[in-house]
Amino acid sequence: MAKVNLKQLAQQLDVSISTVSKALRGSYEIGSETKKRIIDTAREMGYSPNPYAGSLRHHKSKTIALVAPELTNNFFIQAITGAEIVAQEKGYHILIYCTHDDAEKEKSILMHLQNGRVDGVIMSLASTTQSYTHLEELIQSGIPIVFFDRICHEIETAKITTDDFTSGFNATEHLIQNGCHDIAYLCVSENISTDNKRKQGYLEALNKYGLKADKQRIIKCNGDEKINYRKIKKLMSGTKKPDGLFASIEKLALTTYYVCNDMKIKIPQTLKIICFSNLRTAPLLNPSLTTITQPAFEMGKQAASILFKNLDKKRTLISNENIVLKSELIKRNSTKK
Amino acid sequence: MAKVNLKQLAQQLDVSISTVSKALRGSYEIGSETKKRIIDTAREMGYSPNPYAGSLRHHKSKTIALVAPELTNNFFIQAITGAEIVAQEKGYHILIYCTHDDAEKEKSILMHLQNGRVDGVIMSLASTTQSYTHLEELIQSGIPIVFFDRICHEIETAKITTDDFTSGFNATEHLIQNGCHDIAYLCVSENISTDNKRKQGYLEALNKYGLKADKQRIIKCNGDEKINYRKIKKLMSGTKKPDGLFASIEKLALTTYYVCNDMKIKIPQTLKIICFSNLRTAPLLNPSLTTITQPAFEMGKQAASILFKNLDKKRTLISNENIVLKSELIKRNSTKK
DNA sequence: AATATTTGCGAAAACGTTGTAGTTAATTTT
DNA sequence: AAAATTAACTACAACGTTTTCGCAAATATT
Numbered sequence: 001m002a003k004v005n006l007k008q009l010a011q012q013l014d015v016s017i018s019t020v021s022k023a024l025r026g027s028y029e030i031g032s033e034t035k036k037r038i039i040d041t042a043r044e045m046g047y048s049p050n051p052y053a054g055s056l057r058h059h060k061s062k063t064i065a066l067v068a069p070e071l072t073n074n075f076f077i078q079a080i081t082g083a084e085i086v087a088q089e090k091g092y093h094i095l096i097y098c099t100h101d102d103a104e105k106e107k108s109i110l111m112h113l114q115n116g117r118v119d120g121v122i123m124s125l126a127s128t129t130q131s132y133t134h135l136e137e138l139i140q141s142g143i144p145i146v147f148f149d150r151i152c153h154e155i156e157t158a159k160i161t162t163d164d165f166t167s168g169f170n171a172t173e174h175l176i177q178n179g180c181h182d183i184a185y186l187c188v189s190e191n192i193s194t195d196n197k198r199k200q201g202y203l204e205a206l207n208k209y210g211l212k213a214d215k216q217r218i219i220k221c222n223g224d225e226k227i228n229y230r231k232i233k234k235l236m237s238g239t240k241k242p243d244g245l246f247a248s249i250e251k252l253a254l255t256t257y258y259v260c261n262d263m264k265i266k267i268p269q270t271l272k273i274i275c276f277s278n279l280r281t282a283p284l285l286n287p288s289l290t291t292i293t294q295p296a297f298e299m300g301k302q303a304a305s306i307l308f309k310n311l312d313k314k315r316t317l318i319s320n321e322n323i324v325l326k327s328e329l330i331k332r333n334s335t336k337k
Numbered sequence: 338m339a340k341v342n343l344k345q346l347a348q349q350l351d352v353s354i355s356t357v358s359k360a361l362r363g364s365y366e367i368g369s370e371t372k373k374r375i376i377d378t379a380r381e382m383g384y385s386p387n388p389y390a391g392s393l394r395h396h397k398s399k400t401i402a403l404v405a406p407e408l409t410n411n412f413f414i415q416a417i418t419g420a421e422i423v424a425q426e427k428g429y430h431i432l433i434y435c436t437h438d439d440a441e442k443e444k445s446i447l448m449h450l451q452n453g454r455v456d457g458v459i460m461s462l463a464s465t466t467q468s469y470t471h472l473e474e475l476i477q478s479g480i481p482i483v484f485f486d487r488i489c490h491e492i493e494t495a496k497i498t499t500d501d502f503t504s505g506f507n508a509t510e511h512l513i514q515n516g517c518h519d520i521a522y523l524c525v526s527e528n529i530s531t532d533n534k535r536k537q538g539y540l541e542a543l544n545k546y547g548l549k550a551d552k553q554r555i556i557k558c559n560g561d562e563k564i565n566y567r568k569i570k571k572l573m574s575g576t577k578k579p580d581g582l583f584a585s586i587e588k589l590a591l592t593t594y595y596v597c598n599d600m601k602i603k604i605p606q607t608l609k610i611i612c613f614s615n616l617r618t619a620p621l622l623n624p625s626l627t628t629i630t631q632p633a634f635e636m637g638k639q640a641a642s643i644l645f646k647n648l649d650k651k652r653t654l655i656s657n658e659n660i661v662l663k664s665e666l667i668k669r670n671s672t673k674k
Numbered sequence: 675a676a677t678a679t680t681t682g683c684g685a686a687a688a689c690g691t692t693g694t695a696g697t698t699a700a701t702t703t704t
Numbered sequence: 705a706a707a708a709t710t711a712a713c714t715a716c717a718a719c720g721t722t723t724t725c726g727c728a729a730a731t732a733t734t
């Protein structure tokens with residue numbers, strides 16, 4: 001059964017609605033005997049308060065939105081899982097939205113969140129997002145945002161990232177130390193914060209070891225799988241091919257594996273590959289893939305924790321805070337000397 | 338800006354609240370001139386109706402819950418992605434809940450959904466779920482459920498599955514045809530519908546080819562990774578080892594890969610492996626993994642479509658309907674002769 | 675010209691809560 | 705014994721919508 005509300009409970013118990021409400025919230029205004037009686041029958045009748053009535057009164061929904069560029073990606077899924085666990089602990093609910101890496105869709109989703117459906121937002125930017133007015137507007141309308149991974153520097157709030165510069169540097173250095181002299185960098189977009197930092201790390205490492213950076217070696221891959229495949233194939237077809245490859249996202253490393261399979265290019269003998277990835281199967285690939293693995297789960301947990309903490313304090317503006325977690329470079333066979 | 342409501346709009350326009358409300362919903366009661374004036378200023382002032390006020394009036398939230406046993410699994414993620422796309426099209430919102438394959442948590446989550454927070458539920462059962470009263474109660478309280486993959490036969494509603502029996506049969510037959518005589522089956526739980534059907538297919542194939550079924554060859558693996566590892570290791574350590582292995586879920590095949598790696602067992606020479614999986618990296622594993630791949634994305638889409646269609650018609654009871662999609666057996670090197 | 679209908683709008687109730695401001699009756703203080 | 709306090713409860717407004725009903729003025733029908 002169900003759909004029992006305060007009114008029905010009150011009728012049943014022959015007390016007023018307010019009394020029932022207060023008793024259930026443990027108010028000291030209600031005598032302990034009545035309180036017990038009310039609580040008991042409430043349980044008996046399976047009473048559960050209508051969340052929307054409460055939301056309407058309090059302008060709080062106990063719900064947050066998690067906005068991610070894609071879902072079919074272990075990094076984001078692990079982050080979501082982390083956030084979900086914290087949400088269940090704290091009694092919050094999570095609405096999931098996927099921008100499919102499309103700035104327009106991102107804008108539209110955030111617009112629809114301005115009306116109080118959620119109390120706050122955890123998000124990672126779409127790679128095509130250029131303007132930040134939709135983010136500012138959301139915050140202006142009283143809904144705080146916490147960013148993770150693909151953050152927006154321009155906005156003052158909490159941001160959870162990993163040490164992308166250092167990781168980019170380490171990844172490149174690792175390739176160099178294992179004998180690479182000509183290293184390509186596969187990225188998604190110059191807009192996104194992570195990609196940029198990783199590239200800077202890459203360039204810095206090249207510089208440190210006296211390798212010159214070549215713009216031709218920085219390949220921007222967009223969303224379409226087939227176009228990426230062709231771009232990478234072209235990269236591996238010239239007379240001067242790279243002997244190392246650093247992919248900023250998992251998907252691009254996998255595409256490279258396919259290209260190498262098809263072109264009979266041997267990994268790691270001819271090409272060494274390293275990649276940002278949370279793939280569980282990295283150790284089982286042929287060859288096993290050297291990865292920089294981000295603490296995605298932890299990032300999701302922290303993002304959620306910070307958001308909830310602020311929401312519970314009724315803070316609608318979250319102070320600037322950069323939380324930087326460490327990624328781990330896991331050496332495997334794809335970069336073996 | 339924001340937080341503008343009907344009252345403020347009405348004040349600004351010097352008309353009544355009802356007039357504004359009606360105009361915005363395109364009522365024929367309002368003159369076209371006034372209507373235009375209202376719609377224009379509403380847009381100007383960035384009005385967006387408070388969703389919870391509407392929900393309270395209509396007892397409809399335009400929100401559904403998606404309850405899955407785990408998130409870090411490509412099958413469920415693809416299904417969620419499918420559902421999310423349909424939801425965005427239809428103007429619905431999706432709350433995500435993860436049971437972590439725990440019947441108690443599942444129960445608790447569903448209990449919390451009885452109060453009208455969602456209009457309907459899409460779910461896949463936890464493997465430990467034995468009793469179905471919490472499902473029945475939810476439906477009794479007017480919230481319809483659509484099941485996908487791990488369904489509950491006992492409850493009358495729409496269910497989206499794949500042809501698990503046939504797939505189980507085909508998988509086993511494939512192993513037999515490639516020379517296996519002693520095939521183990523790794524499963525999660527006898528409770529879950531999919532597992533059961535797959536096992537029946539497995540047994541049927543053994544029977545057809547005159548191989549006798551051995552209870553020792555049916556290994557029940559629970560959630561814990563380490564225990565699974567030990568169970569599989571034990572399986573591969575006896576004097577009489579299986580020469581074929583059929584895993585009902587992805588995770589178990591991967592664990593088997595690890596076991597074989599560690600024990601220097603050669604796949605497919607010594608052991609052939611086939612597995613239900615939506616892993617994108619199946620072709621890149623060492624060796625590439627033969628899979629039965631479910632149309633997860635499509636399953637999510639269909640589950641959502643059916644649910645929304647019923648909700649839009651204000652149907653709170655969904656008629657029994659079994660939608661069975663076809664899985665695909667993709668032959669790769671892990672089962673090569 | 676008297677009556678009936680239509681058009682355009684507003685008042686107010688309702689959805690299920692919560693919290694403020696009473697209102698009794700019992701108890702304590704003076 | 706009168707006044708003040710406290711304890712235990714209730715009435716009611718409010719949150720932001722939607723919708724039913726009502727009402728006047730304008731128009732159409734006899």
